[in-house]
Amino acid sequence: MSQQTVNPQTILMQASNNGKGTPGTIGQPITYEKIPTQIFADSKEASNAVAREIADLIRQKQKEGKKCVLGLATGSSPKTVYAILVRMHKEEALSFKNVISFNLDEYYQMEPDSIYSYHRFMKEQLFDHVDIAKENYFLPDGTVPPALLRDYCTSYENKINAVGGLDFQLLGIGGNGHIGFNEPGSLINSRTRLITLDHSTRVAAGMEFGGLHNVPRKAITLGVAPILNARRIVLLAWGERKASVIRGAVEGPVTELNPASYLQAHPDVSFVVDESAASELTRIKTPWAVDSVVWDNKMIKKAISHLSSSLNKPILKLTDKDYNDNGMSDLLAQYGSGYEININVFNQLQHTITGWPGGKPNADDTHRPERAQPSKKRVLIFSPHPDDDIISMGGTFQRLVDQGHEVHVAYQTSGNIAVADDEALRFIDFVVDFNKGFGIDSPEANQLFLDAKEFLKHTKDSEIDTPEIRKVKGLLRQGEAKATCRFVGIPTSQAHFLNMPFYETGTVQKKPIGEEDIKIVENLIEEIKPHQIYAAGDFADPHGTHKVCWDAIEAALQRSKHKNFMKDCWVWLYRGAWAEWDIYEIEMAVPMSPDQVLKKRQGIFKHQSQKDGVVFQGEDSREFWQRAEERNRATAHLYDELGLAEYEAMEAFVRWKF
CATH class of the missing domain: 3.40.50.10320 (LmbE-like)
Structure with missing residues (x-):
């Protein structure tokens, strides 16, 4: 299959006219989602599904005698996918001999053996554990001299084109919507380039780098256009901190302020998320506004607390009209009176409050969260x-x-x-000075601490x-x-x-x-x-x-x-x-x-x-x-x-x- 070529204007027109985000016909549920989104109970289950899809693609290409060209991502989101692929290689004879891979990005300047480099990440997470040929995986080079960067980025894209384009692109998503390191403001026709990292991206990376001051300010990234040229795209997102940006990408307008929204009009894209990352999607946050729901106790508590908060009205002041005006008329039809529902939910919430987390001794614990006995736990x-x-x-x-x-x-x-290293140095100095000050003769211990201090100075x-x-x-x-x-x-x-x-x-x-x-x-x-x-x-x-x-x-x-x-x-x-x-x-x-x-x-x-x-x-x-x-x-x-x-x-x- 030849590589598709992205037309930015076509994609923008398709996204703006995308009918997937409009109300359905009579008898069909309303959907606000413009990107197919699969929600899994947890990230492990989701990662397993994605790893299986990648493995199936590799094996299908092997049967056809073809290379399988993968676009790979780094960060926390794909780690479990890679771990499952490694297990499949070792236990299910999944071979990577026909795989060619291209990674999305790399920090700049960054030596490949640095513990922070994506080169090292990919080797430790995947490449060193499978039978992919060393000459078949490619990552942007974070050491290219500035004068050669433009030509280097062009050549990186040319390598992808030379092997027929990406069959499958795996993506994560940043808290600001970036894909690769295409930060907010990136255009849909952007190419592979050096980019200045958004402050929020650097702050998020501070964990891996031991603090914001260690995070590089720039990175090389595959552009939006070559990402969209991939024949199949899967984006991963885990956790509630990604929920808001996922909703924007899936349900919002196409905008450079959320680069992941560019994926809306791709012909074969899926977002694969866990329940936490999906929590802001309309069908999860307010499912009664999308389709009929089973009004069990948990759903009722969720709906009434949401209604109360959104209207800025205490639960006991909600009226039947509030229910009807906000998509919950079927709840009224099922239970009759909004007032009775209000009382029930109010009482349940009230019963959660306790100043006795270990249980209140000699008290009726029928409606308390914890047992009275044993009184001392x-x-x-x-x-x-x-x-x-x-x-x-x-x-x-x-x-x-x-x-x-x-x-x-x-x-x-x-x-x-x-x-932090300086905290450890302060502690080391204290121990050495303590021993000196109190005449404690422990040359071996002191030398151990001094060696540690020397290491920290030159690490x-x-x-x-x-x-x-x-x-x-x-x-x-x-x-x-x-x-x-x-x-x-x-x-x-x-x-x-x-x-x-x-x-x-x-x-x-x-x-x-x-x-x-x-x-x-x-x-x-x-x-x-x-x-x-x-x-x-x-x-x-x-x-x-x-x-x-x-x-x-x-x-x-x-x-x-x-x-x-x-x-x-x-x-x-x-x-x-x-x-x-x-x-x-x-x-x-x-x-x-x-x-x-x-x-x-x-x-x-x-x-x-x-x-x-x-x-x-x-x-x-x-x-x-x-x-x-x-x-x-x-x-x-x-x-x-x-x-x-x-x-x-x-x-x-x-x-x-x-």
Whole structure:
């Protein structure tokens, strides 16, 4: 098949006249989506479907005796796709000998062996593990001299054209809608070129680079036009932080402000997203506005809380007219009275609020989120990093301690990669000076610290921290976690540092969880025999530490669920510092007074290495205490807007069941 040639004017006309975004005919559901979008329960399931499609294409081309030309992406989104392809190569005899690949982009200037380079990323994620010929994969060269860049970019596109064009292009999407590194403002006819990275892109990359100051300002990217020339395009997106930009690309107008929207008129494109990334799509956010729905309890809570918020009216003030005017007349027809529905939903939300997260002793717990008995519970809080406990549920943590429960905290990882080098240097200097000041003669230890200090002064991008450096950074974070425990009021003997092996790679990229990781968690649960477990419920990113830590917890729980003590164990999930559960999902909301909010802030401040320019800030420039407070206040404000009691702040939880 010859390569298609993009006509920018044709694509823009097709997109503006695209009938897929208009209401359907009578009897058909309305659709607002201009790009075919497949929604999967989670990113792993979605990645498996995409990997299968790529594998099928490779095998079909092999049968035809043809090369299979793939356009490949980097970043967190395609990692699981590549991992599945590697597994298929090893276990299902999937060969890559007929594959030719071209990557979308590379930072500039960037040495190929740098731990930050996309060359290294692709080799570690895919190329080194399959039988693709070295001469058959191509990536933009981040070391080309500036004077030669224009010719180099032209030649890169020419190589693609010379092998017949891209059969399949895999894409991710940036938080600002970029595809490749085609930032907002890129034109539909843009070619392969050097581009200045948007500030938001650099901030988002700060995690991989150990801080914004290390992120390059420029990159080489395949242009929009050659991307659109691919015969098949699949775009991946995971997590709620991509939800808004996905909705804009799928349902909004074609605009250079969201380059992914250019894909609307491509003849064979699919967006493959998880439920979180799809959460802002009309058919997910307000499905009753698109088609008939099953009005179960969860859907009713979702619809009424949304209606109340969108109209800025408390739930108990909603009228039948409000229902009819907003696409919910069939709900009225099914249940009769809007007032009765209002009362029911209001009561359910009210019953989620409790100042007794461990259960209120000697109280009727019929409508309380937690059991009254046993009155004193053994509680196990799992914290993926050494500060997630206090950031995500510090107020609840404090209440559990104050109300007399036996609270244990399990810090699942060392958190060592989130410590800046200058913090480690400060810590090293302290230890050496401490030994000198107190006449402690420990030449071996001092030399170890001095060697670590010397390494930090001269480390290169291609080098990862030595085990000694990681040990120093881990000890620093361990000390901060202990300080938080003392502040909250539990003995440090109830702080458990698991140091799960999957994390200890020295880079952002982690190993998959293994038997040792699961066993560590399982043994701790067996030792404590908790009545309550709290765990991070951030499942959006398949390679985020929170998700991997949860996978280990879930595996351990599944192994332990038959044991007698597990019959009395409830599992509550909290969210991280960036987002909160939707209100219709919340099953326990723990209010905080102004004094409790301040105390939580002081607990977060114990983690000094994470203040004043935290290493992995992500796209959010606020410090963790600011994120946590604003999120907790927003949750309380939402309850207030819906007509419930007004509190200063709230922490929210969802119960996980086997």
